[in-house]
Amino acid sequence: MNKKEMIALLLAGGQGSRLGVLTKNVAKPAVLYGGKYRIIDFSLSNCINSGIDTVGVLTQYQPLKLNSHIGIGKPWDMDRIDGGVTILSPYLKAESGEWFKGTANAVYQNIHYVDRYSPEYVIILSGDHIYKMDYSKMLDFHKENKADATISVINVPYEEASRYGIMNCHDNGNIYEFEEKPKNPKSTLASMGVYIFNWLTLREYLIKDNECPDSDNDFGKNIIPSMLKDGKSMWAYQFSGYWRDVGTIQAFWESNMDLVGRVPPFNLFDADWKIYTPNPVKPAHYIGPSACVKKSMIAEGCTIYGTVINSILFPGVLVEEGAVIQDSIVMSNSKICKNVSINKSIISELVTIGANSRLGEGADIQNEFKPSIYNSGITVVGEQANIPDSAIIGKNVMIDVGVGPEDFDSLFIESGKSVFKGGVIE
Amino acid sequence: MKNVMGIILSGGRSTKLKELSTMRSSPAVPVGGKYRAVDFVLSNMVNSGIRNVGVITQYSFRSLMDHLGSGKEWDLDRKTDGLFIFPPFLSDDNSGWYRGTADSMYNNLTFLKRSNEEYVLISQGNCVYTTTFDDMLRQHKETEADITIAYREMNDVPIEELSNMGILQVAEDQRVIDFQEKPIHPNSLLGSLGTYIIKRELLMSLLEECVAHGYYDFVLDILVKMLHKLKIYGYKFNGYWRSVSSVQMYYRCNMELLKPEVSNDLFGSAKIFTKVKDEAPAKFNEEAEVRNSIVADGCIIEGTVENSVLFRGVTVKKGAVVKDSIVMQESIIEENATLNYAILDKNVILSKGRCLKGEETWPIIIGKNVMV
Numbered sequence: 063m064n065k066k067e068m069i070a071l072l073l074a075g076g077q078g079s080r081l082g083v084l085t086k087n088v089a090k091p092a093v094l095y096g097g098k099y100r101i102i103d104f105s106l107s108n109c110i111n112s113g114i115d116t117v118g119v120l121t122q123y124q125p126l127k128l129n130s131h132i133g134i135g136k137p138w139d140m141d142r143i144d145g146g147v148t149i150l151s152p153y154l155k156a157e158s159g160e161w162f163k164g165t166a167n168a169v170y171q172n173i174h175y176v177d178r179y180s181p182e183y184v185i186i187l188s189g190d191h192i193y194k195m196d197y198s199k200m201l202d203f204h205k206e207n208k209a210d211a212t213i214s215v216i217n218v219p220y221e222e223a224s225r226y227g228i229m230n231c232h233d234n235g236n237i238y239e240f241e242e243k244p245k246n247p248k249s250t251l252a253s254m255g256v257y258i259f260n261w262l263t264l265r266e267y268l269i270k271d272n273e274c275p276d277s278d279n280d281f282g283k284n285i286i287p288s289m290l291k292d293g294k295s296m297w298a299y300q301f302s303g304y305w306r307d308v309g310t311i312q313a314f315w316e317s318n319m320d321l322v323g324r325v326p327p328f329n330l331f332d333a334d335w336k337i338y339t340p341n342p343v344k345p346a347h348y349i350g351p352s353a354c355v356k357k358s359m360i361a362e363g364c365t366i367y368g369t370v371i372n373s374i375l376f377p378g379v380l381v382e383e384g385a386v387i388q389d390s391i392v393m394s395n396s397k398i399c400k401n402v403s404i405n406k407s408i409i410s411e412l413v414t415i416g417a418n419s420r421l422g423e424g425a426d427i428q429n430e431f432k433p434s435i436y437n438s439g440i441t442v443v444g445e446q447a448n449i450p451d452s453a454i455i456g457k458n459v460m461i462d463v464g465v466g467p468e469d470f471d472s473l474f475i476e477s478g479k480s481v482f483k484g485g486v487i488e
Numbered sequence: 489m490k491n492v493m494g495i496i497l498s499g500g501r502s503t504k505l506k507e508l509s510t511m512r513s514s515p516a517v518p519v520g521g522k523y524r525a526v527d528f529v530l531s532n533m534v535n536s537g538i539r540n541v542g543v544i545t546q547y548s549f550r551s552l553m554d555h556l557g558s559g560k561e562w563d564l565d566r567k568t569d570g571l572f573i574f575p576p577f578l579s580d581d582n583s584g585w586y587r588g589t590a591d592s593m594y595n596n597l598t599f600l601k602r603s604n605e606e607y608v609l610i611s612q613g614n615c616v617y618t619t620t621f622d623d624m625l626r627q628h629k630e631t632e633a634d635i636t637i638a639y640r641e642m643n644d645v646p647i648e649e650l651s652n653m654g655i656l657q658v659a660e661d662q663r664v665i666d667f668q669e670k671p672i673h674p675n676s677l678l679g680s681l682g683t684y685i686i687k688r689e690l691l692m693s694l695l696e697e698c699v700a701h702g703y704y705d706f707v708l709d710i711l712v713k714m715l716h717k718l719k720i721y722g723y724k725f726n727g728y729w730r731s732v733s734s735v736q737m738y739y740r741c742n743m744e745l746l747k748p749e750v751s752n753d754l755f756g757s758a759k760i761f762t763k764v765k766d767e768a769p770a771k772f773n774e775e776a777e778v779r780n781s782i783v784a785d786g787c788i789i790e791g792t793v794e795n796s797v798l799f800r801g802v803t804v805k806k807g808a809v810v811k812d813s814i815v816m817q818e819s820i821i822e823e824n825a826t827l828n829y830a831i832l833d834k835n836v837i838l839s840k841g842r843c844l845k846g847e848e849t850w851p852i853i854i855g856k857n858v859m860v
Binding site: 330 | 522746759760767768773774775777778779781782784785786797799800
């Protein structure tokens with residue numbers, strides 16, 4: 063095995079429960095985003111665009127779609143003889159098997175994977191953020207400072223700072239304090255969950271951390287604080303581009319909507335920093351004679367006879383005549399029948415919305431079943447759901463994966479209600 | 489169809505495609521927003537289960553080779569068999585340029601010898617249609633034909649185009665009783681699709697015999713001459729089919745893709761594979777007015793687009809109007825420019841306020857990399 067200067071470990075394990083029904087069958091990094099991508103495409107594309115060709119993807123939750131999406135890494139040019147992309151899932155060892163307990167534990171369990179490449183540095187990434195970043199510049203910064211660890215940070219508004227891990231550092235970027243979700247943040251430099259470590263140093267800390275029984279085995283909670291305590295050379299690398307954690311329904315919807323502006327803050331059309339993903343085998347999309355499409359992104363294989371405004375359509379969506387889609391996201395191969403009206407909703411893959419139905423109408427009442435998830439006025443329809451003709455569905459409504467017309471007691475679903483498959487709450 | 493190998497003939501120069509074929513052979517002509525003509529026959533072969541395909545080429549084949557690459561996109565990057573590209577070459581026995589279709593296959597006889605399949609499917613690379621060849625092979629076996637020629641009733645093709653085709657007459661049992669190559673006065677509407685099934689061994693011996701006598705054309709020197717010596721049958725194809733062999737046919741074919749029944753025939757049940765470009769989904773801004781058009785990935789549209797086909801990465805700026813036109817990859821229509829009955833090749837820039845207008849029967853063509 064050739065020695066690599068730096069390899070990447072991509073933490074793609076999270077269930078992302080705050081994305082509700084969108085992550086019922088897939089891990090958060092595999093959730094569809096931006097008309098043709100999955101969230102993990104951004105980190106993977108950053109890697110290859112930064113010259114990192116060896117990436118270990120650590121995953122354990124609902125891996126099927128993630129595995130089939132990544133495959134042998136061909137779309138990212140990572141089908142390499144030496145290195146490339148490797149999916150690392152938990153496995154049974156001689157004595158016992160264990161799931162990844164925390165982010166640090168996930169890396170600990172794959173120390174031998176990293177050792178194969180004996181890298182100088184490892185970069186730890188999370189697979190659930192939308193951003194474009196040249197990691198090679200961060201590595202230069204790490205080397206210049208002779209750092210043990212470099213953490214990339216972004217300036218967030220003061221009122222949001224308490225949601226993040228906050229770095230307190232000297233003017234030159236040297237970190238002297240780290241606070242995880244502080245009530246009264248001293249700075250607004252939030253950790254983006256992107257870390258570069260000297261591998262041998264990190265290796266030592268991972269082993270030490272694993273021996274500590276009361277540790278959460280987490281980078282933010284354990285590894286970074288204990289390195290700081292030991293006086294290691296820790297640096298903050300300031301990033302100033304578009305960066306979004308799309309971990310909630312609202313953030314996910316907003317970040318998608320960011321893409322349809324005239325000059326979007328996040329540019330997918332950048333020829334020098336392409337975002338790669340497996341391309342669908344579908345013809346270019348067709349806009350019919352009666353269609354009206356404005357402020358929207360439309361992917362290949364769509365057929366549009368209705369009206370689409372301020373929305374994002376994934377490959378293979380059919381919008382029949384008279385249908386109006388506004389402020390919404392419609393994922394792959396869904397069918398929107400005649401005269402349907404959809405407002406501020408997220409429609410998952412392979413959904414059928416029956417003729418004359420209306421979604422996202424009425425008062426903004428938070429969801430009764432999961433108020434902490436569905437509370438921003440967005441109605442979410444799970445994959446393969448089939449909504450009957452003439453249904454009227456309110457705001458903050460959750461329609462479960464695979465729901466059929468038989469699961470509807472009434473055609474009128476008030477705001478804040480949910481429809482479950484077989485009427486059973488899981 | 490494991491027992492069939494494919495040969496795609498993509499050699500000749502298509503002068504009737506004018507500027508569209510000065511830099512590329514006709515199978516590499518872009519069609520339908522994201523494809524090249526050769527994608528259709530290649531996908532048809534792959535969808536039929538053919539795994540061993542040779543593409544014989546000689547005219548401006550750079551873009552064709554670039555497009556086909558290792559055959560990855562068609563799942564033809566295989567350890568055994570897969571995709572082979574055969575440009576002309578010099579050796580002790582070969583003079584280089586292929587002197588005709590039979591000569592081009594004869595020059596690559598080694599490919600035929602080294603393959604194991606019992607049958608060969610020979611096809612043209614510049615036709616837009618979707619099919620699988622299973623049914624044709626079944627008929628070929630049932631009739632115990634030496635050669636089966638796919639044909640189609642060309643009642644939707646202008647009469648003058650018929651004189652660019654092979655025209656055949658078939659008996660009730662489908663046996664071909666007459667074959668006219670590019671006749672001035674066609675005596676039927678049955679046009680050959682340039683697609684043949686023949687046993688590999690028979691093909692090799694026919695080619696050897698033909699070239700030994702100094703004849704080089706598969707159609708004229710084998711099909712037509714041996715029409716009554718060999719058992720040649722016709723196979724009737726009923727679907728949508730166009731050969732993009734002239735500017736008029738090229739324009740017409742692209743415009744026909746706007747009809748749902750045509751695009752359904754081509755893309756409804758089969759996957760048509762092509763080289764991917766990793767573009768973002770097309771973006772429509774607030775002022776966009778798009779009707780009855782095909783728009784590929786990577787386009788950014790702020791103007792009006794009607795009855796048109798836009799290839800990948802086309803920009804239509806504010807106030808610009810594109811009507812009844814074909815605009816290829818990465819071209820830019822600047823503010824308030826107007827396009828009507830036009831074909832813009834790749835990387836064309838139509839400057840602010842400019843107006844280009846052709847006729848439906850005579851669309852104006854702007855060659856690659858031109859700024860108007």
